[in-house]
Amino acid sequence: DAGITQSPRHKVTETGTPVTLRCHQTENHRYMYWYRQDPGHGLRLIHYSYGVKDTDKGEVSDGYSVSRSKTEDFLLTLESATSSQTSVYFCAIMGSSNEQYFGPGTRLTVT
Amino acid sequence: DAKTTQPPSMDCAEGRAANLPCNHSTISGNEYVYWYRQIHSQGPQYIIHGLKNNETNEMASLIITEDRKSSTLILPHATLRDTAVYYCIVRASSGGYNKLIFGAGTRLAVHP
Numbered sequence: 001d002a003g004i005t006q007s008p009r010h011k012v013t014e015t016g017t018p019v020t021l022r023c024h025q026t027e028n029h030r031y032m033y034w035y036r037q038d039p040g041h042g043l044r045l046i047h048y049s050y051g052v053k054d055t056d057k058g059e060v061s062d063g064y065s066v067s068r069s070k071t072e073d074f075l076l077t078l079e080s081a082t083s084s085q086t087s088v089y090f091c092a093i094m095g096s097s098n099e100q101y102f103g104p105g106t107r108l109t110v111t
Numbered sequence: 112d113a114k115t116t117q118p119p120s121m122d123c124a125e126g127r128a129a130n131l132p133c134n135h136s137t138i139s140g141n142e143y144v145y146w147y148r149q150i151h152s153q154g155p156q157y158i159i160h161g162l163k164n165n166e167t168n169e170m171a172s173l174i175i176t177e178d179r180k181s182s183t184l185i186l187p188h189a190t191l192r193d194t195a196v197y198y199c200i201v202r203a204s205s206g207g208y209n210k211l212i213f214g215a216g217t218r219l220a221v222h223p
Contacts, residue, residue: 035211042213043155090154092211098202099145100211102154 003027004103006091012109019078021106023091025071031094032074034058034066036087037105043090049074081110115199120218123193129186131217133199136180141203144175146184147213148195155198155213158184189221 003026013019023032034046035058045058047066055066063085067075078085091103116134123129135144145160159166159173161182166173172185186193198216 042215043211045211092154095157097160098143099157099160100155101157105152105154 004091004093004101006089006103006106008106009104010107012111013081014111015082016080019081019108019110021076021078021089021091021108023074023076023103025074025093027093028071029093029095030071032068033092033094033100034064034074034076035090035092036060036085037090038087046076046089078108081108083110086110115201115214117197117199117214117217119215120220123186123189123219123221125191125221125223126188129189129193129219129221131184131186131197131199131219132181133184134181135199135201138179138201139203142201143203144173144182145200145202146171146173147198147200147211148193149198149216150192150195158197189219191221191223193219194221195219 005024007022031050033048035043036046037043044060046060046064047055047058049055049068052068052071055068065077086109089106092100094100143160143162146158147155148158149155159168159171161173161175163175163179175182196216196218198213
């Protein structure tokens with residue numbers, strides 16, 4: 001499973017509150033990714049990181065920010081949660097052959 | 112990345128081989144074929160990938176046609192736990208920005 005954990009696994013929050021999701025990996029992978037998955041849309045890339053303090057936007061980055069101060073941790077922050085950000089969030093790392101390994105996901109509900 | 116076409120659903124009896132096809136007629140020379148699956152409510156799982164030679168690992172075999180325009184993922188002895196959505200993705204295997212584009216995939220149902 002490439003040693004990927006996500007926390008929390010489930011969260012319910014109110015509109016307008018900030019939320020931070022954590023992705024932790026234990027195998028020193030350089031590339032890390034945040035995706036969201038919604039019915040009818042499949043997986044969509046939010047942000048990715050190619051090293052400590054090196055991040056870039058994906059296709060659905062509005063309303064999200066990320067930080068990577070250590071190789072092992074990649075944080076996703078919803079600055080002011082909205083109902084449209086209710087989703088399942090997956091973190092992933094890239095392996096040695098460009099394959100990606102995914103975490104177990106975080107189910108976020110914004111009420 | 113080249114577009115892929117997969118059947119929307121397939122059935123397989125437990126213990127039999129599941130053969131999942133994928134068409135990728137516009138694949139270019141430097142693009143690999145990757146297979147992932149997603150079991151309900153879990154994160155996607157990498158299965159196998161290949162360029163032009165057939166590949167086998169502990170999970171599955173990948174057969175790529177000589178012209179590379181199609182491939183087949185083979186689960187040799189399907190179990191109920193193999194029920195999932197299977198995704199075929201074609202992309203260049205080079206470093207950098209590696210967004211995965213998941214299509215609709217094939218929903219495989221393994222039945223007793």
